[in-house]
Amino acid sequence: MPVTLTINGHRIAATRGVSLFAAAEQARVHVPTSCVTQGKCKECVVEVTSGRELLSPPTEFEKHLDVRGGHFRLSCQCRVAANEGEIACQTMRRGHMRIERTALHLPASHSTTPLDPAVARAGDRIVDTITGEDIDRSTGPIHGLAIDLGTTTIVVRLVDLETGELVADTSFENPQRFGGSDVMSRIHYDTEHQGRLLMRTLAGYLSHAIADLPVDPLSIYDVVLVGNSTMRDLFFRQSVYSIGQNPYRSITEIEMSEGRRTTTSLTTTGRRSLLPIHPKARVYGLPIISGHVGADAAACLLAVDLAHEDRLVALMDIGTNTELLVGNRHRLLAASCPAGPAFEG
Known part of the structure; x- marks a missing residue:
């Protein structure tokens, strides 16, 4: 009797020796990978919620996951090691999430700030208006991404x-969990483990989201990224040790x-960001x-536009890391505290 494997809610029969990655493919569940299941890219992480004892021991490629008590495995390395029983696991991507789109009717007296684009068209040239350098020669469309790197949830808008x-827009669970x-x-975790694994895993998931x-x-x-200081610095391959001390x-x-x-602020290029965008694209972290x-x-x-506000304003961003800002153009106070992933969004 084969093992019953449930992955992202899809139930299939899995035979002894099959990898969770192959089983996911059989169940038509997409698991990210960019190393052709060799265990090197670290992108195919799944969370095993039950039946961990029915799986093969962690391999050399999974050492970075041992600290989490075996709940997380690389699906390409983890194999069914029993003839019967039940295993349940899920990818690091959430199910369907709906992003609310709302519009506000501002009063006629409300002033707007003229924007000076960082990337613009000049004839058949695409130009970085900050450096004055040519990015590309094209008469096609010019797109940009706004990315919110939340501790729990990533949101991408095109x-x-x-x-x-x-x-377009899309969102998924931060795979760095x-x-x-x-x-x-x-x-x-980032301090204790070499290889920028958190950054590489996130870049892999972002790449799949962009490709879709x-x-x-x-x-x-052009890409503009925001996030708390740790999430932003991890993406730009900065050491985050000092943020924790x-x-x-x-x-x-x-x-x-x-x-x-x-x-x-931090700036890099599309090529260095590991994202599948134009290699000379501007990638900017606020x-x-x-x-x-x-x-x-x-x-x-x-x-x-709090820099021009005379009224006393309170602004709250309630997420895994919650931030509170109070003030106006004369004085501004800011504080933060951990709220936990239950409050994300």
Whole structure:
């Protein structure tokens, strides 16, 4: 009698020796991979919720997952090691999530801020308006991505940079959860393990999400990322050790205080980001406010134009890492605290 395997709610019969990755394919459940199931990319993580004793022992490629008590496995390395029983597991991607789209009718007196695009068209050239460098020669569309790197949930929005139209959006569970569900656990995990595993795993999932968007990924020339300081710095391959130690400062804050940089923002290229976008695309991480008040809070301040507000305003971002900002253009106070993934969104 074969083992009954349930993956993402799909039940199939799995024979002894079959990998969870192969079983997922049989169940038509997509599991990310970019190393052809060799165990090197670390992207095919699944969470085993029951039946762990019916699986093969962790391999050399799964050492980075041992600290989580065996709940997380690489599906390409993990095999059914029993002839009967029940196993349940799930990928790191959530099921269907609906992103609310709402519009507000602003009063006529409400001023708008003219935007100066970082990437624009100049004839048949696509130009980085900040550096003045040519990115590409194309008469096709120019797209950009707005990405919110939440501790629990990732949200991606695709925008037409010439019209401002929202073309598509998608969201999924942050696959870094195998390193812990909260910010401090992720910091500890990244410090203890070599190879930028958290960043590489996230880049793999983002790559699959981008590939599923209804445009040519090479038409994406600009990416703006926000997130708490840890999530942002992990993506840009910065050490996050200092964020977990008193006085809890990002490496970018330290370098800025020492005069080695003029801003806490981070910039890289499409090629270096490991994302399947135009290789010369601009990838920009908004500046942070402090160690645990991140670029997502900075984005909120920009969205409500608090720098020009005379009224006393309270702004709350309730997520796994919750941030509270109170003030106006004269004075601004900020604080943060862990709220847990139950409050995400």
